[in-house]
Amino acid sequence: MVAGDAQVxxxxxxxxxxxxxxxxxxxxxxxxxLVQALGSVDGMVTGQGTIYPLLSRLRRQGLVGTTWRESxxxxxxxxxxxxxxxxxxxxDFTRDWTQLRDSVDTLLAHDRRTRHER
Amino acid sequence: MRDDQLAADYLRRLRRAARTMPRxxxxxxxxxxxxxxxxxxxSGAVPLQxxxxxxxxxxxxxxxxxxxxxxGVREVAAVILLPLGGFIxxxxxxxxxxxxxxxxxxxxxxxxxGTLVWPFxxxxxxxxxxxxxxxxxxxxxxxxxxxxxTSTSQGGGMPTWLEGVILVAALVPxxxxxxxxxxxARWVPDQTEQPIPEPVRT
Numbered sequence: 001m002v003a004g005d006a007q008v009x010x011x012x013x014x015x016x017x018x019x020x021x022x023x024x025x026x027x028x029x030x031x032x033x034l035v036q037a038l039g040s041v042d043g044m045v046t047g048q049g050t051i052y053p054l055l056s057r058l059r060r061q062g063l064v065g066t067t068w069r070e071s072x073x074x075x076x077x078x079x080x081x082x083x084x085x086x087x088x089x090x091x092d093f094t095r096d097w098t099q100l101r102d103s104v105d106t107l108l109a110h111d112r113r114t115r116h117e118r
Numbered sequence: 119m120r121d122d123q124l125a126a127d128y129l130r131r132l133r134r135a136a137r138t139m140p141r142x143x144x145x146x147x148x149x150x151x152x153x154x155x156x157x158x159x160x161s162g163a164v165p166l167q168x169x170x171x172x173x174x175x176x177x178x179x180x181x182x183x184x185x186x187x188x189x190g191v192r193e194v195a196a197v198i199l200l201p202l203g204g205f206i207x208x209x210x211x212x213x214x215x216x217x218x219x220x221x222x223x224x225x226x227x228x229x230x231x232g233t234l235v236w237p238f239x240x241x242x243x244x245x246x247x248x249x250x251x252x253x254x255x256x257x258x259x260x261x262x263x264x265x266x267x268t269s270t271s272q273g274g275g276m277p278t279w280l281e282g283v284i285l286v287a288a289l290v291p292x293x294x295x296x297x298x299x300x301x302x303a304r305w306v307p308d309q310t311e312q313p314i315p316e317p318v319r320t
Contacts, residue, residue, distance in 0.1 A: 031150055032157035039172065047174020052150045053182040056143060074160055078153070 012044065017054060018097070019044055021082060021090040024064060028081035031055065055080060063089055121166045125155050128170050135180035138301050140225060151179070185308045192217045193303045200232055200299075201292040204241025211238045223303040232299055235291045243288045250284075 016038075023029065023037050034055075035048045045051065058064045063086035071077045082090070132151060136144045151173065158169040173179070189197075196217035203210025218224065218232045236242050254276065 030157075032154050035154065047172075047178050049151060049154075049173035049176070049179035050182040052147055052154070053143075053179065055150075056146055057183055074156065075153075077157075078150070 016044065017058060018090065018093045020051065020054060020058060021063065021086055024080055024082045025090060028079045030077040030079050034080060058086070121159065124166050124170065128176065132176035132179060135176045138305055139180065183308055184305045186304050187306050189300065189303050193221055193223055196221065197296050197299050201239040201296055204238035208238055208241060211241065223306060224299065228299060228302050231295055235295045239292055247288060
């Protein structure tokens with residue numbers, strides 16, 4: 001089947017914002033650090049630079065906040081952290097995603113089983 | 119030195135790709151990418167070329183969260199009517215103005231720009247130039263212009279270069295603004311990338 005790279009890319013784009021929120025769940029991070037962390041997760045980010053416009057949007061939507069902090073080396077850094085609204089959005093998504101993932105897995109498993117039976 | 123050039127070149131490409139973004143957002147994006155590059159260089163873990171490759175094509179970065187769309191009929195009409203609509207009993211310009219302000223494809227700074235450069239478009243320019251010419255002609259025929267003063271001498275007492283400047287300032291901005299409005303209106307927010315609803319403000 002030609003699921004299409006475009007479709008997968010589309011899905012990835014839709015999920016990436018939650019990936020960003022998840023990366024900030026336990027700790028605040030500065031941009032470079034956040035991008036490195038996301039980039040280390042296989043297949044999540046294609047161009048690291050695209051995360052910055054995304055962060056900007058999440059900030060405008062009030063899901064993440066920023067704070068400037070002095071750095072031990074070099075200029076001050078802009079740290080990102082989750083806002084209460086961001087935490088709620090992430091919790092909602094985590095619940096929905098788990099449910100969706102299980103449903104899709106069930107369907108895929110069913111598909112595999114019926115094909116085996118044929 | 120070579121790395122400095124690489125980084126500068128990358129940022130220059132990004133600045134160009136992002137020129138149709140709202141100014142504050144563009145500024146922020148350029149700052150962040152510059153910070154990213156500085157951090158990566160300071161850590162020295164990977165060669166700069168690799169860092170830039172990982173960041174991706176500047177065009178892709180600038181296109182994140184927005185997509186290119188053809189202009190709607192109303193936007194096309196607005197862009198045509200603003201410079202030229204003034205010749206349709208001036209009302210054409212007003213219609214263009216209403217379309218400009220009603221369209222969600224432009225933000226208010228662009229709307230203001232489209233309104234002010236120039237009011238009534240080329241019709242306004244024409245009336246302005248005519249009025250100026252009449253004033254000059256009137257001055258020339260005035261009492262302080264004596265015997266030796268002929269109407270052809272200096273084109274209304276104004277140096278030729280200044281006339282040229284005024285003509286360029288009158289004729290060029292409406293075209294530039296129209297082009298700018300088209301460039302801006304081509305980009306719209308990508309709805310498929312807006313899965314997270316706006317937080318409820320209470």
